[in-house]
Structure formats: C-alpha cells, structure tokens
Amino acid sequence: MAAQETVDHKYVYDFSEGNKELKDLLGGKGANLAEMTNLGLPVPPGFTITTEACQAYLATGREPDGLAGQIEAHLEALEREMGKRLGDPQDPLLVSVRSGAKFSMPGMMETVLNVGLNDQSVEGLARQAGGSAGQAASGGNDRFAWDSYRRLIQMFGKTVCEVPGEEFEHALDEAKHAKGTHNDLDLDADDLRGLVDAYKKIFLKHTGREFPQQPREQLDLAIRAVFESWNAERAVLYRRQERIPADLGTAVNVVTMVFGNLGPDSGTGVAFTRDPASGAQGIYGDYLANAQGEDVVAGIRNTVPLQELEQLDKSSYDELLGIMARLEEHYKDLCDIEFTIERGKLWMLQTRVGKRTAAAAFVIAGQLVDEGLIDLDEALLRVNGAQLAQLMFPRFQLDHEFQPVATGIGASPGAASGTVVFTSARAVELAAEGKSVILVRRETNPDDLNGMIAAKGILTSRGGKTSHAAVVARGMGKTCVSGADEIEVNVPAKRFTVAGQTVTEGDVVSIDGTTGKVYLGEVPVMPSEVVQYFEGSLDPEHIDNALVRAVHRIMTHADGKRRLAVRTNADTGADAARARRFGAEGIGLCRTEHMFLGDRRELVERLILARAPGEREAALAALLPMQRADFVEIFREMDGLPVTVRLIDPPLHEFLPPLEQLAVNVAVAQERGEDVAKEEALLAAVRRMHEENPMLGLRGVRLGLVIPGLFAMQVRAIAEAAVSCVRDGGVAKPEIMVPLVGAVQELETVRAEAEKIIAEVVGDSGVEVLIGTMIEVPRAALTAGQIAEAAEFFSFGTNDLTQMGWGFSRDDVEGAFFWRYLELGIFGISPFESIDRDGVGRLVRIAAEEGRAARPGLKLGICGEHGGDPDSVHFFHEVGLDYVSCSPFRVPVARLEAGRAVVESGGSDSR
Numbered sequence: 001m002a003a004q005e006t007v008d009h010k011y012v013y014d015f016s017e018g019n020k021e022l023k024d025l026l027g028g029k030g031a032n033l034a035e036m037t038n039l040g041l042p043v044p045p046g047f048t049i050t051t052e053a054c055q056a057y058l059a060t061g062r063e064p065d066g067l068a069g070q071i072e073a074h075l076e077a078l079e080r081e082m083g084k085r086l087g088d089p090q091d092p093l094l095v096s097v098r099s100g101a102k103f104s105m106p107g108m109m110e111t112v113l114n115v116g117l118n119d120q121s122v123e124g125l126a127r128q129a130g131g132s133a134g135q136a137a138s139g140g141n142d143r144f145a146w147d148s149y150r151r152l153i154q155m156f157g158k159t160v161c162e163v164p165g166e167e168f169e170h171a172l173d174e175a176k177h178a179k180g181t182h183n184d185l186d187l188d189a190d191d192l193r194g195l196v197d198a199y200k201k202i203f204l205k206h207t208g209r210e211f212p213q214q215p216r217e218q219l220d221l222a223i224r225a226v227f228e229s230w231n232a233e234r235a236v237l238y239r240r241q242e243r244i245p246a247d248l249g250t251a252v253n254v255v256t257m258v259f260g261n262l263g264p265d266s267g268t269g270v271a272f273t274r275d276p277a278s279g280a281q282g283i284y285g286d287y288l289a290n291a292q293g294e295d296v297v298a299g300i301r302n303t304v305p306l307q308e309l310e311q312l313d314k315s316s317y318d319e320l321l322g323i324m325a326r327l328e329e330h331y332k333d334l335c336d337i338e339f340t341i342e343r344g345k346l347w348m349l350q351t352r353v354g355k356r357t358a359a360a361a362f363v364i365a366g367q368l369v370d371e372g373l374i375d376l377d378e379a380l381l382r383v384n385g386a387q388l389a390q391l392m393f394p395r396f397q398l399d400h401e402f403q404p405v406a407t408g409i410g411a412s413p414g415a416a417s418g419t420v421v422f423t424s425a426r427a428v429e430l431a432a433e434g435k436s437v438i439l440v441r442r443e444t445n446p447d448d449l450n451g452m453i454a455a456k457g458i459l460t461s462r463g464g465k466t467s468h469a470a471v472v473a474r475g476m477g478k479t480c481v482s483g484a485d486e487i488e489v490n491v492p493a494k495r496f497t498v499a500g501q502t503v504t505e506g507d508v509v510s511i512d513g514t515t516g517k518v519y520l521g522e523v524p525v526m527p528s529e530v531v532q533y534f535e536g537s538l539d540p541e542h543i544d545n546a547l548v549r550a551v552h553r554i555m556t557h558a559d560g561k562r563r564l565a566v567r568t569n570a571d572t573g574a575d576a577a578r579a580r581r582f583g584a585e586g587i588g589l590c591r592t593e594h595m596f597l598g599d600r601r602e603l604v605e606r607l608i609l610a611r612a613p614g615e616r617e618a619a620l621a622a623l624l625p626m627q628r629a630d631f632v633e634i635f636r637e638m639d640g641l642p643v644t645v646r647l648i649d650p651p652l653h654e655f656l657p658p659l660e661q662l663a664v665n666v667a668v669a670q671e672r673g674e675d676v677a678k679e680e681a682l683l684a685a686v687r688r689m690h691e692e693n694p695m696l697g698l699r700g701v702r703l704g705l706v707i708p709g710l711f712a713m714q715v716r717a718i719a720e721a722a723v724s725c726v727r728d729g730g731v732a733k734p735e736i737m738v739p740l741v742g743a744v745q746e747l748e749t750v751r752a753e754a755e756k757i758i759a760e761v762v763g764d765s766g767v768e769v770l771i772g773t774m775i776e777v778p779r780a781a782l783t784a785g786q787i788a789e790a791a792e793f794f795s796f797g798t799n800d801l802t803q804m805g806w807g808f809s810r811d812d813v814e815g816a817f818f819w820r821y822l823e824l825g826i827f828g829i830s831p832f833e834s835i836d837r838d839g840v841g842r843l844v845r846i847a848a849e850e851g852r853a854a855r856p857g858l859k860l861g862i863c864g865e866h867g868g869d870p871d872s873v874h875f876f877h878e879v880g881l882d883y884v885s886c887s888p889f890r891v892p893v894a895r896l897e898a899g900r901a902v903v904e905s906g907g908s909d910s911r
Contacts, residue, residue, distance in 0.1 A: 011053040012070040014077070015046055020331075025050050027251030029100030032351050039330065041323060041348050045081050046095070046255035047074040049223060051102070054249035057227045071223070075254075082256060087215025091128050092121035094148075094257040097222035099229060101250040104352065110159050112222045113292055114152040114257060116215040122149045129262060142189035144262050150192055151292060153199040153211055156218065160225040163206040165445070171198045185290060219254070226252045234449045243828050243871075258347045260340040261292050265313065268292060271306055271320065271337045273328040276356040276474060277410055277514070279363030279546070283307055283321070285337075286464040292340075302485055303464045316346045327351050332373040333382070334364050355474050357413050358387035359547050366550035376557045377903045383554060384900065385870035385893035390414070391551070392534075392889065394525035396512055404517035405499045408459070408484030411470030413514040416457030416479040417522045420507050422491045424451025431455065438509055440496055442489045444469040452478065457511045459518060461487040461496075479513035487518070534582045534892055555892065558899025559583070563907075564876065565883035566894045567642070569863060573633035579888035583895050586642040586733075588795060588885020589863035590634060592627070592714060593650045607707065620713045627714060631721030631734075640731040644795060644863070644885075646774060647714050647750075649700045649739040657682070659690050695809065700740025704750060711738075715754045719761035719769060726765050735770040737795055742777040744786040751790055772859070775847050776800035784847035788854040795885070796844050798864030798872075802831050805840045832865065835872040841879075848879050861885060870897045877901035 018026045018034030026034060030048030037043045049071065056064035079085050084093035094116040117125065126145035157163035172184065175195050179186055187195070203211045212218050229235060230250045239246055260268035271285035286303035289312065310317040320339060323346075327335045336354030340347045356364065365379035374382070396402075396415045418436035421427045424447065427439045431454035439455040441448065443462040452458055452472055457479035460469045464483050473480030489496045494505040503509060503520065510523040532538045533548045540552035567588035568579035576587060607619035634643060666683050669676045691697035704711035715736060722732035736754060741747045751771050758769050773790075775781055776797030784794070803810055810832055821827045835841050844862075851858045861883040866872035868890025876884050877898060884894050 009052070009064070009066060010070070011050050011064065011067045012074050013048050013050065014074060015043060015048070018048065023102045024248070025052065025251075027051060027100035027253075028102055028104060028352055029098060029350055030251045030253050033253060033255070035330075036327075036348050036351060039326070041326075042346055043348050044256040044258050045078055046253060047078065048100070049252040049254070051249040051251050054227045054230060054251065055247065057224075058230060058249065063224075068220075071219075071254075075219075078254075078256065086219070087116040087118060087121045088124065089120035090124045092116050092124055092215075094125070095219065096253075096255045096257055097219065097226065098253045098255065099226045099250050100253050101230070102248050103244050104355070110155065112152070112155045112159055112225075114148045115156075115218045115222055117149045117152050118213040118215065120213075121215070122146060129259075141262065143187075143192060144259070146189050146192035146196060147187075147261055148259070148292075150196045150199055152218075153196065153203060156211075156222065157199070157203045157206070159229075160221050161203070161207050163203055167202045167206075168199060171195060171202065174198075223252050223254075226250060234447070237449060237453070240822060240828055255349070258340050258342045258345075258349075259292070260288075260342065261290055262343055264289055265343050266290060266341055267309075267312075268340045269303070269306060269309065269338075271324060271339065272354055273324045273335045273337070274360070274364055274367075276334065276336070276354050276360055277413060279334075279356070279360035279367065279550075281367065287312075302462060302483060313341060313344060316341050316344060319346050323348065329373065332368065334360070357474055358390040359413060361387050362391070362550040362554060363546050366546070366553055369553075376554075377561075379554055380557055380561065380896075380900055380903050383896070385873070385897040388530075388551070388896050389890070389893050391530040391547070392528055392892070394527055394531075395514075396510065396519075397524045397526035402510075402519050402521075402523050405501065405520055406484045406486040406518040408461075408481040408487075408516045408518065409464055409470070410512065410514045410516035411464075411467070411482040412458075412473040412478055412480035413512075414457070414479035415510070415512055415523070415525055417508060417510040418456045420496075420503055420505055420509055421451070421455075422489070422494050422505055424448045424454075426505070427451035427454045438511060440487075440489060440509075441469070441491070443467060444472070452476065457481075457513065459484060459487075459509070459511050461485055461489045473513075479511060481511045481513055481516050481518060484516070484518055535578070536581055555583075555896060558896045560899075561902045562895065562898035563902060564873070564881065564894075564898040566891055566898060567644075567861065567863075567883050567885040568888050568891055569867075569885055570634070570888060572630075573637045575888055576634050576637040579891055580638065580641070582888055582891040584641075584888065584891045585883070586644075587634065587638055588644050588861050588867070588883060589737075590643060590645045591649070592630075592646060593648050607710065613708075616707070616709060620709050624713050624717055627717035628721050628724075631718050632724055635721055635725040635732040635734070636728075636730055639725075640733070642733040642735055644735040644737050644772075644793075644861070645714075645718055646737045646739050647701075647704060647711050649703075657686060659683075659686050662686055695803070701738050701746045701750060702740065704738070705746065711750055712753055712757055715757045716761060719758050719767070722767045722769065723761060723763075723765045726767055732767060734767070735772060735793060737772055737774050737793075739774045739797070740777060740800075741773045741775075741787060742779045744783065744790050747773050747787060747790045770859075774863075775844075776804070778804055778843060781843035781847040785850040785854040788851040788858050791851075791855070791858070793859035793861065794847060794851055796847070796860075796862040796864065796881075798835060798840060798844070798862060798866045799832065801843060801864070802836065802840050805836070805843060806831060834869050835866045835875050837875055841875055844876075845879050848881065852880075868894050873897040874901045874904065877905070 013026060015034045015037040018031055019038060020031045020035035023031045026048045033043055053064055053067050079093055082093050084091050086093045094114050096111055096113045097115055098111045122145050126142045129141035129144050154168040158165040175187060175191055176182060179191060200211050260266045267287055267289040268291050269285055269287035274281050275284045283306055285306035287306050287309045288303045331353060334354045334356055335351050338350040340349055361383045365382040368374045369376055369379050393414060418438040419430060420440055421430060421437045422440055427437050428450050430437045436456045438457045438459055439451045440459045443460050445468055458469050458473050460482045461484050463469055467482050469480055470482045487496050487498045496503050508522050510519040529538060529545060529548055530551055533540060538548055540548050565585045567586040568584035569589040570576040570579050570587050571591050607616060610616035662683050666676055666679045698706060718734050718736060722734045725732040738747055738750050754771055770792040772793030774797045775794050780787055818830055848860055860881045862876055862881055863885040867884035868886030873884055873894055886894050
C-alpha cells in the first residue's frame with residue numbers, strides 16, 4: 001500500500017493548477033507563474049515539479065517512483081497545446097529549465113534555456129523562425145538558431161555538467177576578436193556555427209562525452225541538476241546566512257521557450273513596479289533588445305532604461321505598464337517582473353515580491369498604507385529591525401576634495417570604503433584578517449557569493465539594477481555600485497583603470513550605493529538622517545524626507561502595539577542621555593565595574609589586596625563618593641525612569657596586574673639589586689588570589705561575600721545618589737541587581753545587609769529601591785522558584801547564560817571554531833548573536849514560569865546582547881518578559897521588533 005501511495009503521489013503541476021499560496025510545494029517561481037496564469041496574463045505554458053520530488057530525490061539519490069511518468073504526461077500535454085514536439089527536427093518545441101525554491105537563493109542552479117536543440121533541430125528552428133522585422137524572411141533565421149544553440153551548450157555545460165564557464169566565455173571573446181568587434185550581436189550565423197563547434201569541444205574535454213543530442217536526455221539531466229544544486233556549496237552558504245531551513249528543497253519549472261533574440265523587434269527585460277533602491281514610484285527596470293533573459297541579469301551587456309522601450313515598441317510598453325499596475329495591486333507590494341518580447345508579443349516569465357533596500361522597505365510600506373492596499377499592522381510586518389539598523393549606518397561626508405572618478409548605478413545604498421580586491425577568495429582572506437574590502441569585478445556570478453558576503457561593498461563595471469551583483473547585494477544589505485562602465489577591470493592583472501589612473505589590489509576606494517559614485521581613497525562619513533531623527537535633530541512632520549516620515553510613522557505604530565518595554569545598557573550619563581533620545585524607557589543594565597577603571601583602578605587594587613580591615617575601609621571610603629557621583633549623574637539623566645544597577649561583577653584578574661608580567665618585573669628588579677619589598681608583597685598577594693579559570697571563580701556575588709564592605713559601599717552609594725536626586729526635585733527609581741547568584745542563600749545574605757543600609761539612608765525621602773538578581777547561572781534558572789522568594793525582579797544575563805549553558809568561553813571560541821560550526825551547519829548563527837531557543841531559551845522559559853509562580857508580581861527583563869537582536873526580541877515577547885535592554889544604538893531596533901512581535905503573534909497587546 002505504501003508503495004502504491006508513493007507511485008500515485010502528485011509530483012508535477014501544470015501552471016493552471018497552482019497559485020501563489022503554494023510556495024512551499026511549487027517554490028516561489030512556480031507559484032507565481034501559476035498565479036499569473038490564473039490571472040489571464042500572457043505566460044508561456046509549462047509545468048512545475050514540486051519540492052517534494054526534490055526532497056525525495058535528495059533523500060534516496062534517485063527520482064521518486066512515478067515522477068518520470070508524470071513528467072512524460074505533462075510534456076505530452078504541453079506538446080499538444082503548442083502543436084510541436086520536444087526537439088522535433090522540423091519544428092522543435094524548446095523549453096527552459098529553471099530552479100525555484102520557496103526563497104530566492106543565489107547559488108542555486110541557473111536557468112538552462114533552449115533545451116531540445118541539437119544538430120538537427122537547430123536547422124528546423126532556423127527555418128521556422130524565419131526573419132524578423134527589418135530582415136529578409138525568405139532565408140530563415142540562421143543567426144538566431146545558432147545563437148540559441150550555443151547558449152544551450154554554454155548553459156548546459158556550466159550548470160548541469162560543471163564545465164568551467166570561463167572557457168566558454170574565452171571562446172566567445174576569441175570569436176569576437178577574430179571578427180574585430182566587442183559586441184556579440186556582430187557575430188553572424190557562420191561565426192556562431194564555429195562557436196558551437198568550439199563549445200562542443202570544450203564540453204567533450206571536460207565531460208568525456210559528446211554534447212547530448214537526445215532532447216529528453218537533456219531535459220532529464222537538467223531536472224536532476226536542479227535537484228542537486230540545492231546542496232551546492234554556494235546555496236548552503238546562503239541558507240546559513242539567511243537562516244533558511246535546509247530541508248525545504250527546490251522546485252523545477254519547465255517552461256515553453258519564447259525568444260527575445262529574434263532580432264531588433266524582440267528583447268528581454270526586468271521591471272520593478274517601484275524603485276527597489278529608494279521606494280520612489282515610477283518606471284524602473286532594464287531592457288535589452290535582441291537578447292535572451294539571462295543576458296540582463298548576468299550583466300554581460302549594458303542595458304537601456306526601461307523607459308526607452310516606449311520608443312522601441314510602444315504597444316508592448318503600454319501593455320507591460322498595465323500588467324505591472326495589475327500585479328502590484330494584486331500582490332499589494334513591490335513586484336519584480338521578468339519579461340520577454342518575441343516579435344512584438346509580450347510574455348511574462350516571472351513575478352515575485354521584489355527585494356528592496358532598507359530605505360525602500362520603509363518608504364514603500366508607508367506608500368501602500370496611503371494607497372489603501374495595506375494597513376499599518378501589515379506595514380509593520382513589511383519592515384524589520386535588521387533593515388532599520390542598516391538605515392542607522394553613517395554616509396559619506398563629501399566636500400570639494402573628493403571628486404568621483406566614475407559613476408555607475410546605485411544598486412544597493414550605503415557608504416563603504418575598503419581595500420580593493422578582484423577575487424572572491426582574496427576578499428574572504430582579507431576580511432578574515434579584519435580588513436574592510438571592496439570586491440571589484442566586471443560582473444559577479446554565483447561563484448562570487450563568498451566574496452560578496454565577506455566584502456563591505458561591491459563594484460562592477462557591467463550590469464544594472466537587476467544584475468546579479470545588484471540583486472544579491474540588496475538582499476544582503478551590502479553597498480553596491482554596478483554598471484560603472486568607465487572602469488576597465490583587469491582581473492588577471494589585479495587592477496582597474498579609470499580616468500587615466502590605475503588602481504591596483506591593495507589600494508583603497510570608496511563607493512556610494514545611493515548615488516553610484518566611486519571615489520579614490522577613503523571618504524569620511526557623517527550620521528544618517530534616521531539617526532538624526534532619533535536624536536531629535538530632524539522633525540519628521542516638517543521635513544521633505546520620505547524615509548524619515550515613513551520611519552517615524554511605522555515606529556509610532558510599533559510603540560503603540562508593543563507590550564515589551566525597551567531599556568538600555570548604559571554606564572555613563574552621556575550613554576543614558578543618548579539612549580533616552582533613542583526611546584529607551586530606563587536602564588536595564590548599569591555595569592558598575594566600568595566605573596572602577598582609569599584613575600580608580602589603584603583604589604580597587606588596594607581594596608582587593610588589603611589584608612587589614614583598616615586598609616580595606618580606607619579604600620572603600622575613598623571609592624564611596626566617586627560611586628555616588630556616578631549614580632547621581634545617571635539618575636538625573638533618566639529622571640523618573642527605572643535604573644537597574646548591577647553590583648560589581650567581573651573576575652578579579654581584570655583589576656590586578658598580570659601575574660606573569662609582575663613576576664618578570666620582580667625578577668628583573670631583584671637581579672639589578674633594587675629594593676622590591678613592595679613589589680614582592682604585591683606578587684605574593686596576586687599569586688594568592690590567582691585563578692586558573694577566573695570567569696568561573698571569585699566574581700559577582702561571591703566577591704561581595706568574600707570582601708567585607710564592598711557591596712555595602714555600592715548599595716550606600718546608590719541609595720544616597722537616589723535621595724540626593726529626589727531632594728533636588730528629581731525622581732529616582734533605583735533597582736539593585738546582585739550578579740552571578742546560583743543559590744537563594746547567596747541572595748538572602750546580600751539582601752539582608754542591603755535592606756539595613758537602604759532603610760538607614762532613605763528614611764522618609766520616599767525613594768523605593770528594588771532588589772533582584774541576574775539569572776546567568778544555569779542553576780539559578782533551574783531553582784528560580786526558590787530565588788524568586790528573595791528577589792523582586794529577574795534580569796536574564798544571556799551572555800553568561802549562553803557561555804555556561806554551552807560550556808563556551810566567548811572570548812576564546814568565536815575565533816577558534818565557530819567559523820567551522822557555522823560552515824558545517826551545526827550553528828545557523830552564533831548563539832551569542834541570537835538566542836538559542838532550544839537550550840538557553842528553555843532555561844529562560846523555565847526561570848520565567850517558575851519565578852512568576854512563586855512571586856506573581858516578579859518583574860522580568862533581559863540585559864544580554866540578545867536584547868537588541870530582532871529574532872531574540874520575538875522570543876522574549878513569547879516568553880512573557882516585561883522588558884528587553886540593549887545598547888543605545890539598538891534601542892530603536894528593539895522597539896520596532898517588539899511591535900512586530902505583537903502583530904506576528906496575532907495579538908492586540910498595547911502598552
């Protein structure tokens with residue numbers, strides 16, 4: 001029965017059978033081809049092989065039972081519909097084979113066009129094609145047919161049989177050189193026949209077999225190659241970076257060929273319903289006459305703006321604009337469209353919700369609200385915190401000293417400066433050394449993905465806004481300038497020339513992905529307008545800036561929706577003030593150990609090494625007024641907002657001289673006969689307190705219990721600062737956090753001492769001081785019910801909780817082996833970047849549930865770096881925390897994501 005069910009399983013869908021909601025099954029491309037077909041748009045007939053077929057193939061290494069028969073049945077139906085047979089020598093049906101996963105992924109197999117051509121059918125294609133407008137029709141169209149055949153061998157060889165693409169390109173360059181031209185359109189039919197012969201020899205050399213002449217074999221091999229490309233190195237790398245599940249698989253689309261390379265009345269193009277770089281409304285895209293579809297996105301010939309199509313073919317242009325408007329209204333979003341014109345007939349080859357820059361995402365979301373296509377909740381879901389963070393990056397600060405040496409197309413905005421490199425491998429190598437690099441290419445291709453990820457920016461001399469470089473860079477948030485054709489790139493020589501100057505590998509250039517300008521040297525930067533808005537220097541209601549207005553509108557809605565409060569991690573008044581301007585609603589982590597550095601370090605050293613009570617008390621007395629002044633400054637900046645102060649936490653070695661260096665100094669001084677009695681005493685004390693693993697040693701609550709008076713001094717300073725602020729007319733809301741607690745008895749001991757001091761200092765001032773703890777030790781999370789009896793709040797220290805939960809030392813492991821874990825897929829992302837939901841996240845969930853069960857009013861927050869990570873914010877919303885705390889710069893990101901979390905969960909929480 002199981003075998004029969006496998007055979008009967010439906011693996012192939014005609015375009016008329018699907019719709020855009022079936023992306024999981026049909027992939028993004030197939031689902032959207034089906035949707036356009038059902039809308040009655042001119043889509044070439046075809047069918048889609050499902051992702052389930054791919055999954056089955058990858059699991060077993062062979063095609064699932066029943067697939068071959070279903071492909072045959074759909075192919076026969078397609079042949080009946082078109083009145084042609086695949087590869088018929090007299091009048092061949094030709095098809096394209098295209099991958100199409102749920103998510104658009106660089107690294108997947110590229111399209112193979114013209115499947116079905118062979119040595120016989122190429123002649124039939126030439127006869128049937130006839131002539132195009134402006135050509136004599138009687139002699140057929142030999143040039144078109146042989147151009148199509150050479151493209152099949154090139155695409156099939158490279159993508160299906162892994163023949164090096166450079167060899168085909170070199171042969172093409174040789175043919176053009178022999179013809180005395182730089183344009184492949186100048187090659188005639190005889191030139192292309194010769195190129196086909198050259199391509200066949202290249203294919204034979206690398207595969208050990210002749211180019212396959214059976215059309216069905218071509219089709220089957222191409223389908224299998226699509227399946228196998230799911231696990232190609234570049235695809236795997238992209239999935240890891242974008243956190244795309246590895247088990248989705250890809251669909252395969254088999255589409256009847258339509259030809260844009262039939263002559264000047266044919267062509268191919270890509271269009272956007274709005275500008276994907278800025279979000280501005282208008283007509284955006286690229287068109288290339290007498291070309292097949294891959295020529296546009298490959299960037300091998302420079303395109304013309306889409307508007308020029310109106311002069312070339314007004315009828316097709318007008319029809320295209322109507323379809324673009326219809327698709328945008330149907331999808332309620334920016335649409336990215338691929339089309340071909342075959343002798344004046346418009347065909348739609350693909351549409352999808354288009355990738356866009358961060359700025360465009362916010363602007364378009366606001367526009368669609370204004371147009372009534374979406375509401376503000378949906379607008380909030382159309383943007384994300386990672387995009388907002390991109391908008392907060394600085395931009396170039398230009399003056400007369402910086403003149404561009406070239407101007408290309410601003411394909412993906414931002415400002416990037418770095419060392420010029422010409423290969424992906426070199427980009428990866430230098431980036432691993434911590435250097436900023438700009439990857440310079442004539443055009444990029446999927447092989448460059450590693451280098452594009454490593455680079456700060458990408459510069460190409462060919463291609464437009466829809467080239468491979470532009471699309472991938474926008475998707476990754478990388479700055480990109482494409483089509484800077486004034487630049488002559490020489491990759492083998494590792495140099496480019498422009499405006500009479502030569503730039504070699506190792507030189508520095510700067511690129512502006514908004515304006516498309518290229519500068520020599522490093523250009524200084526200035527703050528972004530979005531940062532200026534958050535800091536209050538730009539009024540969104542009175543500025544002609546669509547981006548700032550859109551950010552303000554969406555942030556206002558996010559603040560109204562979110563349940564989570566957003567605090568900041570700040571240790572100084574200046575940091576606190578900036579975070580408050582960014583919308584922080586308090587301080588979730590004030591690290592007091594940062595207040596003991598600089599000039600105060602000697603006092604702390606004296607305190608730690610003190611042997612007699614008098615020495616210790618003297619050091620504490622000297623530190624008290626300094627601590628009090630620090631807290632007064634912070635309380636005044638956060639007037640009326642809660643401030644969580646963590647008592648001193650770091651390991652002792654951070655405040656003591658390094659043992660090895662101290663020992664060497666003493667030995668050298670002794671050798672010289674110097675008086676080293678004081679140094680010897682210090683060395684003895686440091687040896688006495690030396691720890692093999694200080695991160696798990698005498699720190700946090702343990703330090704406060706071992707060194708009498710240390711925590712008492714800090715508690716007194718906090719309470720006195722709060723009272724001082726109140727007496728000066730302000731409001732102070734201090735919360736004292738005891739770090740590294742693993743047992744309730746530790747907290748009870750500290751709390752008993754702290755309450756006595758607070759009662760003594762506060763008196764009738766009205767100041768209320770909460771006492772809680774940081775949950776950063778796994779045992780604390782697992783005994784949270786007990787600890788909650790002595791704590792008024794928990795703040796999860798997810799940095800240490802991750803270290804101890806995984807058994808990692810963050811300072812050591814990230815550079816040592818995380819790269820390998822990411823490469824192997826053990827990590828999709830570092831657990832220090834985004835919360836490990838299954839492990840560390842479960843500890844957080846247990847502690848939150850058991851803590852609240854023991855103390856229903858327990859306040860819960862998080863103050864590790866995860867507090868500003870978009871995905872982690874959603875998790876903390878799910879768990880039911882009261883607030884997240886993050887660095888000042890990340891506060892807007894957390895605010896936005898906290899609002900999105902409510903909408904995504906289907907809730908109507910508001911604050």
